[in-house]
Amino acid sequence: MRLKSKPRLEDYEPIVSKSCIEELRALARKLSGKVVQIINSTFIGGGVSEILGHMVPLFNQLGVDARWDVIRGDETFFEVTKKFHNALHGEKEKISPQDFALFREVTKQHLEELSFYGDIFFIQDPQPVGLVAKKKEVGRNWVWRCHIDISKPDKRVWNFIRQFVLDYDAAVFSAPNFAQRLPVRQFMITPSIDPLSDKNREIDQNTVDSVLTKYGLTSNKPMVVQISRFDRLKDPLGVLEAFEIVKKAVDCQLVLAGGTAADDPESEEVLEEVRRRANGNRDIHVLLVPPESDLEINALQRAATVIIQKSLKEGFGLTISEALWKGKPVVASAVGGIPLQVKNALTGLLCYSVEGAAYHLKRLLTNPEYASWLGQNGKEHVRQNFLVTNQIKDLLLMFLAIGLPGKSSDVVHL
Numbered sequence: 001m002r003l004k005s006k007p008r009l010e011d012y013e014p015i016v017s018k019s020c021i022e023e024l025r026a027l028a029r030k031l032s033g034k035v036v037q038i039i040n041s042t043f044i045g046g047g048v049s050e051i052l053g054h055m056v057p058l059f060n061q062l063g064v065d066a067r068w069d070v071i072r073g074d075e076t077f078f079e080v081t082k083k084f085h086n087a088l089h090g091e092k093e094k095i096s097p098q099d100f101a102l103f104r105e106v107t108k109q110h111l112e113e114l115s116f117y118g119d120i121f122f123i124q125d126p127q128p129v130g131l132v133a134k135k136k137e138v139g140r141n142w143v144w145r146c147h148i149d150i151s152k153p154d155k156r157v158w159n160f161i162r163q164f165v166l167d168y169d170a171a172v173f174s175a176p177n178f179a180q181r182l183p184v185r186q187f188m189i190t191p192s193i194d195p196l197s198d199k200n201r202e203i204d205q206n207t208v209d210s211v212l213t214k215y216g217l218t219s220n221k222p223m224v225v226q227i228s229r230f231d232r233l234k235d236p237l238g239v240l241e242a243f244e245i246v247k248k249a250v251d252c253q254l255v256l257a258g259g260t261a262a263d264d265p266e267s268e269e270v271l272e273e274v275r276r277r278a279n280g281n282r283d284i285h286v287l288l289v290p291p292e293s294d295l296e297i298n299a300l301q302r303a304a305t306v307i308i309q310k311s312l313k314e315g316f317g318l319t320i321s322e323a324l325w326k327g328k329p330v331v332a333s334a335v336g337g338i339p340l341q342v343k344n345a346l347t348g349l350l351c352y353s354v355e356g357a358a359y360h361l362k363r364l365l366t367n368p369e370y371a372s373w374l375g376q377n378g379k380e381h382v383r384q385n386f387l388v389t390n391q392i393k394d395l396l397l398m399f400l401a402i403g404l405p406g407k408s409s410d411v412v413h414l
Helices: 009-016 018-029 047-061 075-088 097-113 129-138 155-165 205-214 236-247 267-278 294-303 318-325 354-365 368-385 388-401
Strands: 035-040 065-070 120-124 141-145 170-173 185-188 223-227 253-258 284-288 306-309 330-333 349-351 411-413
Touching: 009 018, 018 388, 035 047, 047 065, 047 318, 047 388, 075 097, 075 155, 097 129, 120 129, 129 141, 129 155, 141 388, 185 388, 205 294, 223 236, 223 294, 223 318, 236 253, 236 267, 236 354, 253 294, 267 284, 294 318, 306 318, 306 354, 318 330, 318 368, 330 354, 330 368, 349 354, 354 368
Parallel strands: 035 065, 035 120, 120 141, 141 170, 170 185, 185 411, 223 253, 223 306, 253 284, 306 330, 330 349
Antiparallel strands: none
């Protein structure tokens, strides 16, 4: 279920101010006549495709000619890139010389299949990183956007990816602690949520109730909710453990809701593990929601008493900003970009273990006034820092800056 039409730029004015939108228009005019070609690995599923799905139409409304393409790949290729993803996060993975060779071979196919027409090439994450080989032929400005935390990567995988990154004109990371030392200009730009998307816009109670009914849920007990794709790094099994501890003290229910991503073959296996572990418990609801379920996710977050995100590793973790935007109290692991969103005891509560997560959940479930205070603080924090208009401004500034003289070792905070 989606909005009948895309939001217009002026629709954001009541949320972020008219002057903010006017500033975006002024910056966009300086890119008149330029084409920004954005390339990633999937149109559907996962946070990156969701961010792009909201940003690209807004760029075009501003007069920036932004176009979005994806690379193709079979299951074997995406199994390899999933291993790369986990290894860059610091997880132990068995990666063979054949895996590296396969990545190179598929990248060669992408170079032959894709059309390269941009004035600025904005390449997303490791899967298409090797496309920069085309730079020698087409020139122009190449930017690599890394959405994941590579602060403690598997060295062998990072050294393999790094050889491609060195050919870019700039690299973008979500936070300073995500980055590696590179002889390439680096920009620090946080990702964002769209407050007018179906996932985040205001909805009425009848809509919330209808979604609960659709999934067989009731609001007769406090509800703890985690929204994330089924991925071991999101630690759904750890959430189940924490819930079992909480359940002994507070009569509540748990909802684990998420989907699978086209470029993540492992997710269906994790979903089955979670279902087996839930073992038919009537207070544990494991929901597989399809990609076109933004309104349902919105309703589940608004129905939640507390929202948890117990990731073991994380990129930026935009489900946190989504939860905070609804004014909900959040318990989340202190990993990746989560501490930028959850300022402990001010905009939410950070945890470091199953037991810590359970303690904070019990605290919020039994202290609704404190929970409400945290949620309202969190919403304002998101308004000031993590809305799509903020990110578009930073990207416009970055696109303009890469054409200017600068040292290759520069680190620019936007």
